[in-house]
Amino acid sequence: MKRFRRQGQESLKDRHKQDLFQFNKTVEHGFPHQPSALGFSPRLGLLAIGTRSGAIKLYGTPGVEFMGLHEANAAVLQIHFLAEQGKLVTLLEDNSLHLWKLQARNDVSELAEKTSFTLQGKPGALPSTTHVTAVLAHSSRDLLYLGTEGGHVFVVKTPDFEELEEHYISVENVQQRIPGEYAGRRNLDYVETLTENPQNPNQILIGYSRGLMVQWDVKSKKATHYFLGNKKLESVWWCHDGDQVISSHSDGTYCHWSVSKGHSQTAPVKNEMPYGSFPCKAISKIVTLTTKKGSSFVIFSGGMPRASYGDRHCISVIHGKNHVAFDFTSRIIDFAVICGENSESQHNDPVALLVLAEEELVAIDLKSESWPVIQTPYLAPLHCSAITCSHHVSNIPLKLWERIRSAGEKQNMHYSDMQWPVNGGLNVAPDPPQRDLLLTGHEDGTVRFWDASGVCLYPIYKLSSAGVFLTDSDPNDNMNSAGEGEWPPFRKVGCFDPYSDDPRLGIQKIHLCKYSGYLAIAGTAGQVLVMELNDEDAQHTVDSTLADLLQDQEGFKWKGHAQLSRREEPVHFSQGFQPFALVQCQPPAVITSLILHSEWKLVAFGTSHGFGLYDYYQKRIVLVRCTLNPCDQLALEGPLSRVKSIKKSLRQSFRRFRRSQVSGRKRPVGNAAKIQELNARLEQEALQEMELAPVQRKIEARSSDDSFTGLIRTLNFADSFIRDGSHHTPSLWAGTNGGSVFAYSLRVPPAEKRTDNLVMAEPAKEIQLMHRAPVVGIVILDGHGVPLPEPLEVAHDLSRSPDMHGSHQLLVISEEQFKMFTLPKVSAKMKLKLTATEGSRVRKVSVATFVNSKTPDHSETGLAVLTNQGDIHVISLPGIKPQVHYSCIRKEDVSGIASCVFTKYGQGFYLISPSEFERFSLSARWLVEPRCLVEIPRSAAKRSLRRRTAAEESPDDTRESRLHSNRTTEDAETSPAVMEHALLNNEKVLMEIQTSLEGDRRSQTEKNTTRTSGNVKMMANGE
């Protein structure tokens, strides 16, 4: 009986948990790691990117995203959208073809793999006969022409990849009719390109690698024209009118061939070499596009003079007299041109150029005269300088949001004002419930602000801290120093730049107070900058203070990097966050912990030597405490000590090596070779060491003389009962790597005397945890067992004021245990031993609120915990009982675990590659995931019926669109009206913001209208 009842209770508890917690990896932000292929469908308005690891990602209008992963871990070589269907075919490195389909389910489209296929030759045939080198998705919907290494062209029918023998074009068949002397001289080599005549789908052009191009008639199964080129072929473009064919070659030339001329041509009509007399590199792809106004666009990649600019990654655009060689910072994978909506016309009318480079996607506005860059709403290169830390702030007040946005808009003036040209699909996800900011710190001293509210991680604002300091390089150095008349006419585009002028500038910790707009950032060389948001430009010197963390410690010698030197003269700061105070730690070790309290106007910071408290109102150091253990040699000597672990140095040198590979920028050759050699040797040594010693682990209790015991892992401010049970005072808490907790009680003068009286700090408590594990978090719970609110949260009426009557509790989270103590007298109350039972250690911990998905007024506060096993646990508060756990990150993915940040509402981000954040959600209620619909255009037959007029939509079509509009309005009604409530029902402000968020977040009604108009357009341009 009893047992039954207990079971019932348990299942109730489980159901309750289900309403609160749910684990989902929702969306990947950033730029895919190692892209290898680009596809673009003008009809669907979708962009596809394939990667070396076999992933395929589709992007449409902002918010429309799909992702698929091939089973085989092989690079995606080519992506082809099938004509007029929501289908695409990918060719992988392992010679397999895969058919993907966008299918709608419950009004949301999904990307799913349908079939896969590998071309099989006749028994005994060479593998090269069936090795696919070129793919043509024929406009007759279902046919795929596959050119192979052996020179044959196979034809298969989708979706089942049924081989059509009767269409097969063998190399012998082609060779038979070639003029004798040409055929005799050479074999044709593999099929380099397959192109369809844009005006006549029955004609296709087969380009062989050796230079021969054959125009093949599909109907009569005969070759109609032979273009007997004799230069190695790179790409072929059939011009829009169908009369001209342009071929590009490996020697940097391109040739015009006329289709209307003779049956067999031995020389092109025109042969051009754009970058001149000296040997040039191959033109890997060429496109020419006609315009209504006359002169056509020629766009090609490569073709640079081999000796002088052979290492540049360029795409040249020539239009009339305009000629620009867009110079990218990383290798170009592929490019696509988006053309005008009206494909009925005789002209292409290019609108924008999309370039997929190895590290970023760049879009160039070809409509505007100056060809400016269009800011991408997604696929942002997070890693333009390596990410060193990240910080998430949930629920940003509208005021601050607007101010940051307007500062960011000022910075983005040079971008084109064109709307994002990739606009396929429809974002049906509800508007994000709140405004969230993700701040990333970078190696070059910048902090980037991202709009992390929705599916698109959109860059808002970029803050650079480098200007405060004197660095070796002149900031004007790397500017575009293109002089007049330089040839080729280079223009630098893209922002990927992995080189940091000075690694000391790297940002290590960020803390933003969302209510006051105060921001503290801290870096590698012990610098802490306190900033204030200013809507005007300003010029001033930054006050600097030195914090000597050693305090007469004997026998110390810092062997690490020197402290950064500050610019003495006034520095110009543009609108946005402007630094006004600088604290520099001595020794200049990396800042390991940072916290800002905007109400008390205090900043606390910690390094491996100790911690300090700075009053940024009076610009004065309040407290410095050295936590150094005298036997801690490692911390004493700094990062350049000889005791550096081999693992670390290996990792660093690999990173350096990879970076130099990535960019391929010219470096002194001797040095690079030396580094490589050194790396190889180091790696070998490490491998040998690994082979000699079997994998075993020493079981040794932690002793007090571990290194870095004094390193400050966590800092916290709290207003609590630290001295006695009747008076609560401000306090500062610090936790070290050696399991110590230091508490100081603070005397903060009341606001009216804040200028005159000094902030005082007195030591109040010290706790040494016997298990000596690093303290990773300190939380103070109020009388109700709820964590104390953030500073100013209560003042802004956004949080219930904490219970200041009951007894407060102190929760110390070490890597191994969660331990609750009473306050003010510290005595252990309860604990949860995580490591002792699970063997896992706490890496990241954060307080999060979980809202019940069924009853939104019920919420629970808990701890979101990430362990070194990559598992995520939720621990209840104040009971410290494990609630749920999910495995999230591979435990080998150390950088992923290290980069993880939690939000306040049970979501999180971690890096899955240097350039991508994975977003996950623990909350059953807040879930940011792409929900989007892609409408598949009707079949050709139906479409022709409907082509009479654009306005006359067929009945079923109108019905469907009405259905959609019904649903979307429903959405608008049910979706939480957070935007509105924040806008204080000011219609004008609402309109302003909507326009400022244009392209990113439109109101539902607006979205509706654009959708229908888009629909009309598609009807109109159907063919």
Place this chain on the structure above:
Amino acid sequence: MNRSFNKSQSLRFLDCTAVEVKSKFGAEFRRFSLDRLKPGKFEEFYKLILHIHRISNMDVKLGYADVHGDLLPINNDDNFCKAVSMANPLLRVFIQRQDEVDYSSYGTNTLMRRKKAVVTLRNDVNRKRPHISISMPQDFRPVSSIIDVDILPETHRRVRLYRHGSDKPLGFYIRDGTSVRVTPHGLEKVPGIFISRMVPGGLAESTGLLAVNDEVLEVNGIEVTGKTLDQVTDMMIANSHNLIITVKPVNQRNNIIRSSRISGSSGQSTDSGSSTSHHSLPAPSSLQQHLLQNFHPDDLESDEETDIVIESSLRQPPPPLHQITQRPLHNNNNLSFRLHRDLSLHNGSIHKLLSTLKSDPRHSLALPRGGIEEDGTVITL
């Protein structure tokens, strides 16, 4: 022949009331009898021996030969009682001068002097170690014990390691490996965790209860199957203050065979002797029990959780002098700056004072370590 027959007869007759004692000191021996049911206190027995042998001015140690022919000490009431109750039929007592005691003569097979290779858990090196004073319980601290003998399969052994302070490392290494398990599908190879190496002189080695290649099955009651080497390492380190590991010894010949346990010790079966051979020995087992009673393992467990808390109930906090002088001078920047410096200097000296104060109690705390610490070590400055 005849005589001996008589004697045994007389003994059998005496069986119900008295135990015949034959005590030997050097070459001399004495015979006397004790009441089996009321043997009395060890102290009395000791005095009696000294008196009988007329060596009352001498410090001696007493030992007796048990049924298996092992020389075991008599040094407290418990083992005296045990010795008397186990006498069958004769209690042979050996007297050694305190300073001549050969500790290595105690223990298993010490009297039989059988030369056949008997595998003992303690290898010879250990037995020769001179300063294991079995006879003086107050010299003992628990190093290890075998626990839960009655609930574990005979092939497994649950060992508790007592880390004493931090002066001695736990001292072993673990590695990944594969073990063979019997499953419904027959024999199956499964990954397992094994002891790979012992640190010479480490705690693990000195217990003699763990050996290289023993498979680790549980750590403090938590199964290690499915856990990685790093996880198990972390679990062991996190539990290092009171580590209980269940192993499947690679050498299965030293297992404790429950059926042969002698009823004398079966009443208290939670702990059993650490030095066992094929036989389970009642005396050491009771000895171990006794030690554990003295030490209260629960206390040890709570010991690990005693964090050191230093609370400074602050005296009159800010020196009012500074406060007063501060205000009128604040308008002048230079002067106030100097004052700030003074003040921070003052602060610094407070910290220094505190840190010196703090380091002392911590060191002195480290010394007693035993049972003193657990009752609230709050030091007020």
